[in-house]
Amino acid sequence: MPEMPEVETVRRTLTPLVAGKTIKKVEVWYDKIIAGDARAFAQKLAGKQILRVDRYGKFLLFRLSDNLTLVSHLRMEGKYRLLAPQAAVGKHDHVQFAFTDGTALRYSDVRKFGRMQLVETGTEREQTGIGKLGVEPNSPEFTRDFLCRALAKKSKKIKNLLLDQSVVCGLGNIYCDEVLWQSRIHPLSQASAIPSEKVTALHDNINQTIALATKLRGTTVHTFLDADGQSGQFQKKLQVYGHAGEPCQRCGTVLEKIKVSGRGTTFCPQCQVLYREKHKQD
């Protein structure tokens, strides 16, 4: 499921495949993928050129001519690939962008959770979920102090806070479990109760994990493939996600799996500390 490293990998692999190409025709086979009117969406896109592909959090932004931006979110299983426009339409293929050079970009999504929205460039913050996004890991804004302040005022569980894209954007269920294990913080810990030296560790681990996962082209757990059809490599580095019932690589205790706000959460009950009470700042 694409989190920030996966979306960034898609952006990088997609760019050389589509940048500079002009859209000839758009076909929408499943309307609900498109926010707003699907027919108008297809009509507006015809004749537009793709200038470049940007990313914000887990959103992809196709920058187009005539001041338009196509905002695309892959949600859980959205995928893009380049093929011949007349290629057989699969059950899970939902949108196709045929280009004037005889190639086509096709969007497929088993879950049909992904969304696309066409907006005027510059208005994407107001018109899409992008406006609600917080800071990105490894960005200048994502400082240790920022994370400290974000945690200090929240009574909610640390796992939920990390999944909240309005605080730090880009982390999903997999990397959440990984960074909490690395930082030896129990996922049910109250955010404001986590001591500052642990917040420092968490901050470092978020940055390092996202950077390494991006370098390894993301994590392929279920079906993630980039635009070149390649799988990621970070799944080999996962310490907890998908390893419930196996021994913790640090202490040997059997990893447990619980639900935190409806999300599967794997952790080590021995070496991940549960912080409950308000901890004194230093």
Added chain:
DNA sequence: GCTGTTGTTCTCCG
């Protein structure tokens, strides 16, 4: 046929 799976948005509750 029921359960588990997940990112975002929506809805409900205190």
Added chain:
DNA sequence: GCGGAGAACAACAG
């Protein structure tokens, strides 16, 4: 009004 928590969405594997 706000934070927090859970449901809804959707399809598939087991």
